[in-house]
Amino acid sequence: MIRFSLKCSNDHSFESWFQSSEAYEKLAAADLLSCVECGDSQIVKSLMSPKISINTGHTETDTPLTSPTSDVEKRLAKLKNEIEKNSDYVGLNFATEARAMHDGEQPARSIYGEAKPEEAKALIEDGIRVAPLPFMPKRQTN
Secondary structure: OEEEEEEEOOOOEEEEEEOOHHHHHHHHHOOOOOOOOOOOOOEEEOOOOOOOOOOOOOOOOOOOOOOOOOHHHHHHHHHHHHHHHHOEEEEOOHHHHHHHHHOOOOOOOOEEEOOOHHHHHHHHHOOOOOOOOOOOOOOOOO
16 A cells, blocks of 8 residues: 545645555546545645654554544544444445445445456446545454
């Protein structure tokens, strides 16, 4: 996974995670990226500093090293908390679960998880409403 700093044509800055640099390029070429603040789809990579690891005994997904400071970071943290509190994490089964609910094979409920870009594209092409999250879900191991 790689995290890029991004900017829209309205000068909003945000970060997003991608499977690889190639995955970012494919999504950008297909106009599947949008600004988290205004929805603008004219997205470019902006300057970013390298991540320097420090050994704290925690991973980045366990405990954040810093608290949200900007209004956008605070809103994203609140959104993440709400999604995790009110939705079921289905992990790598996201595409299968979303399709089963859409087809009426399972009862509808709020879910979040992970999908390969081609899985997400197939869901969208089939009229199944999905949206990328502006954060990495905390993987649950049990």
